[in-house]
Amino acid sequence: xxxxxxxxxxxxxxxxxxxxxxxxxxxxxxxxxxxxxxxxxxxxxxxxxxxxxxxxxxxxxxxxxxxxxxxxxxxxxxxxxxxxxxxxxxxxxxxxxxxxxxxxxxxxxxxxxxxxxxxxxxxxxxxxxxxxxxxxxxxxxxxxxxxxxxxxxxxxxxxxxxxxxxxxxxxxxxxxx
Numbered sequence: 001x002x003x004x005x006x007x008x009x010x011x012x013x014x015x016x017x018x019x020x021x022x023x024x025x026x027x028x029x030x031x032x033x034x035x036x037x038x039x040x041x042x043x044x045x046x047x048x049x050x051x052x053x054x055x056x057x058x059x060x061x062x063x064x065x066x067x068x069x070x071x072x073x074x075x076x077x078x079x080x081x082x083x084x085x086x087x088x089x090x091x092x093x094x095x096x097x098x099x100x101x102x103x104x105x106x107x108x109x110x111x112x113x114x115x116x117x118x119x120x121x122x123x124x125x126x127x128x129x130x131x132x133x134x135x136x137x138x139x140x141x142x143x144x145x146x147x148x149x150x151x152x153x154x155x156x157x158x159x160x161x162x163x164x165x166x167x168x169x170x171x172x173x174x175x176x177x
Contacts, residue, residue: 003156007145007153012142018141024120027124028120032092042082061079063076088111089116092113095108
């Protein structure tokens, strides 16, 4: 009986916590869009400078990296890192467009950017879930939270079966030597 109450408590806690996932993803998406805008401006400026020298983006990065000056090489490495990160962030933003909720969440976890998520968490504002996705997340969290406590409580509920003393058979000695 007490396990049932504990399970209900944890089911409610998990349910409430998971209803906040869609709101967190919304705020994450806004920060993601801001990062994409900023990195796009940097890459566009670099591309314009490369085009003025009649170079492609790849050729301009290669020229920087091949330079004998370590500072210029570092700038080439950094620009390559920015270009690659921008591509990753574009893939992450595209994950939000998946109409399948489960597929979207899977894509989000695959394209997850820890830096943006950390900044999102620092300023996260919980919200009342009013969407179907928020309701479903709450139901899933409720089931997972209650299920975990029930699984942990199985040995306690069935301890009489697991740890009962075996009665000796007729004619069997009570103490084994």
